[in-house]
Amino acid sequence: MNATLQDRQDIADLMTGWIHRDLGEWDRLKGLFHPDSRIEITWFEGPAYDFVDASARMASSAFGTKHLISTPVVTFSTDGTCAVSETNAVVIGENVDLRLGCEGHNRFIDRLEKRDGAWRISDRKSVYDFGTFTFPSGPVDIDAEAAGRYPREYAALAYLLEVSGFPVSRIFATKGSGLERDMKQSAFTWLGEQEKY
Structure with missing residues (x-):
């Protein structure tokens, strides 16, 4: 069975479905993932459903985010x-209490599976390309160290x-890093292994 235009559209809808996180639509956000899916990003590593619950807790804090998502490049x-x-x-992030924000550019590397006729994310990781601070209400001090x-x-x-109370506990992949190379190699090795079944 070859991938169809509908398969590509369904996967694009999964990517842009990240808007459910920004809107606090937690059940719809869970719907982007298979129940056994995992996610690894700066502040969270673990089951995707747990990530959704943690995101709901983050949404009740002073730290808020908005995501702009492009069309994915997909290999079947x-x-x-x-x-x-x-x-x-x-x-785009902002802590309203601290009057400090940021803008980060990243790429999601996703493994996706079509189960029972429906595409869902089974694994999500991120590569970070570059980022900067923003100052929504004027300059504020930053601890440069x-x-x-x-x-x-x-x-x-x-x-x-x-x-904001959401610590980053390890080093993550950045553009051109060995971690990025290993992440992509692992994903495409996984994709090749799926073709054997």
Whole structure:
């Protein structure tokens, strides 16, 4: 079975469905994922459904986000039931209490599976390309030493997450890094393995 235009549209809808996170539509956000799906991003690693619950807690804090999502680049398995997608995204964050914001550019690397006729994400990871601080109400002081503990590509996002109570506990993939290479190689190895079944 070859992938169809409808398969591509369904996967694009999954990517743009991230708007449900920004809108606080938690059940609809869970609907983007298979029940056994996992996610690894700056502030959360674990089951995707747990991520949705954690996102709801974040939404009740002083830290808020908005995401801009592009059209994904998708590679399908030979039988058309699995895929790997890479999607450009921009995350805009702001802590209203601290009067400090950030803008981060990243790419989601997703493994997707079509089960019972429906495409869902089975694994989501992120590569961070670059980011910057924003100052919605004018300049405020930043602890440059604390921000400097993170890779430059996502230092602003990680710093704002940390001071908002959502710490970043390890190093994540950045553009051109070995971690990015390994992440993509693993995803496409997985895709090739699916073709054997």
